Amino acid sequence: MKSALMMILACLLAAAGTSSVAALFSINLSLTLDFYASTCPGAAAKIKEMVDAAVQTETRMGASLLRLHFHDCFGCDASVLLDDVLPSFVGEKTAPPNDNSLRGFEVINNIKTEVEKLCPGKVSCADILTVAARDAVVALGGPSWQVPLGRKDSTTANFTDALVSLPSPFLDLSDLADAFASKGFSTQEMITLSGAHTVGKARCGLFRQRAHSEGNIDPAYAAFLQSICPGTDGVGDDNLAPLDNSTTTDTFDRGYYLSLVGKKGLLHSDQALLPNGGSSSTQINTYNSFLLGSVSFFTDFSNAMVKMGKLTGPAGNVGQIRTDCSRVN
Incomplete structure (x- = not known):
C-alpha cells in the first residue's frame, strides 16, 4: 500500500509542473552571518555541542538531522517541526513524504530548550535546524560552511505543499x-x-x-x-x-x-x-x-547548502520566534 501511494505521489509531483511551484519560493535577502552576535553569542556553540552528542549517541542521527533540514526547505521556516493540533490544524509531519520518514525532532526540541535558557525568545527554530544540519555533516566527517542567520519561524504549515513540493524517490x-x-x-x-x-x-x-x-x-x-x-x-x-x-x-x-x-x-x-x-x-x-x-x-x-538555506516560503521571511519548536506561540 505504501509503495502504491508513493507512486501516486510521484505522479502528483510531475503533474504539478514547475511554473506554479516556482512562484511560491523566493530568496531570503535579510540573512546575515552575525545575526546573533549581540543577542545570543553562545547559540552556535550550544547547537554544535548538542548535535555532536546526539551523533555520538547514534551515528544515524547525523543523516536524520540533515534530512530534516532538507524537508523543511524549500522554505526553511521550521514549518515541518509543527505538531498536528487535531481537528483544527494538520501540519506537515504526517504528509506521506515525511510520515514515518523524518527523525530528529526531539534533538531539535532539546537544543531549543537549552538555547532558550541562554537567550529567551531570540533564536528561531528555523535557524537552529539549519545550523544543526551543518553541524551534523561536520560530525560525520563532511565539510563546514558559514550559515547566514535571521530566519523566522512560520505560524502555520502546509500539508499539501509538503505533499507535492518534495522530489519523489521515483522521479526520472x-x-x-x-x-x-x-x-x-x-x-x-x-x-x-x-x-x-x-x-x-x-x-x-x-x-x-x-x-x-x-x-x-x-x-x-x-x-x-x-x-x-x-x-x-x-x-x-x-x-x-x-x-x-x-x-x-x-x-x-x-x-x-x-x-x-x-x-x-x-x-x-x-x-x-x-x-x-x-x-x-x-x-x-x-x-x-x-x-x-x-x-x-x-x-x-x-x-x-548555503543557497538552499536562503530559500523562503510564499510569505517571505515573516513569522515569529517560537519558544517551543513543535507549536506556535
Missing part, C-alpha cells in the same frame, strides 16, 4: 531537474545536493520496485536488496538499507557517487542521476570532478 532525471529548477537550482547543484545520500538509510517501500523490477542495477546488489526487501507490498516495508552502498556508509564523503557508477544507487531517483554512465556534459563533468576527490564535492555541496 528530467523530472528531478525540473523539480530543482523550480527552486532555482541547476542540474549540477541538484546532483551535488543529492550527495547528501552519502549518509542515511531508506525503507524498503521506497526501493522495492528498483530491487525487483529495474534493469539499471548491479545484479549482486539487486539480490542483496531483495534479501532485505521482499517483492510483496506490505511485507518488510520498514526494513532499512543504506543509501550509500560504499564501505563508508556512516561517513560524509563521495562514496554515494562511487555507488552510482557501480549501478548501486538505492533509490530510482539516485540511479536516475547517472543513467547509462551519464547523458549530458553537465552530469559527466560533475561526476568526474567528484570522483577525483572529495574537495570539489565538499566545496560545491557547501555552496549549494
Whole structure:
C-alpha cells in the first residue's frame, strides 16, 4: 500500500509542473552571518555541542538531522517541526513524504530548550535546524560552511505543499531537474545536493520496485536488496538499507557517487542521476570532478547548502520566534 501511494505521489509531483511551484519560493535577502552576535553569542556553540552528542549517541542521527533540514526547505521556516493540533490544524509531519520518514525532532526540541535558557525568545527554530544540519555533516566527517542567520519561524504549515513540493524517490532525471529548477537550482547543484545520500538509510517501500523490477542495477546488489526487501507490498516495508552502498556508509564523503557508477544507487531517483554512465556534459563533468576527490564535492555541496538555506516560503521571511519548536506561540 505504501509503495502504491508513493507512486501516486510521484505522479502528483510531475503533474504539478514547475511554473506554479516556482512562484511560491523566493530568496531570503535579510540573512546575515552575525545575526546573533549581540543577542545570543553562545547559540552556535550550544547547537554544535548538542548535535555532536546526539551523533555520538547514534551515528544515524547525523543523516536524520540533515534530512530534516532538507524537508523543511524549500522554505526553511521550521514549518515541518509543527505538531498536528487535531481537528483544527494538520501540519506537515504526517504528509506521506515525511510520515514515518523524518527523525530528529526531539534533538531539535532539546537544543531549543537549552538555547532558550541562554537567550529567551531570540533564536528561531528555523535557524537552529539549519545550523544543526551543518553541524551534523561536520560530525560525520563532511565539510563546514558559514550559515547566514535571521530566519523566522512560520505560524502555520502546509500539508499539501509538503505533499507535492518534495522530489519523489521515483522521479526520472528530467523530472528531478525540473523539480530543482523550480527552486532555482541547476542540474549540477541538484546532483551535488543529492550527495547528501552519502549518509542515511531508506525503507524498503521506497526501493522495492528498483530491487525487483529495474534493469539499471548491479545484479549482486539487486539480490542483496531483495534479501532485505521482499517483492510483496506490505511485507518488510520498514526494513532499512543504506543509501550509500560504499564501505563508508556512516561517513560524509563521495562514496554515494562511487555507488552510482557501480549501478548501486538505492533509490530510482539516485540511479536516475547517472543513467547509462551519464547523458549530458553537465552530469559527466560533475561526476568526474567528484570522483577525483572529495574537495570539489565538499566545496560545491557547501555552496549549494548555503543557497538552499536562503530559500523562503510564499510569505517571505515573516513569522515569529517560537519558544517551543513543535507549536506556535
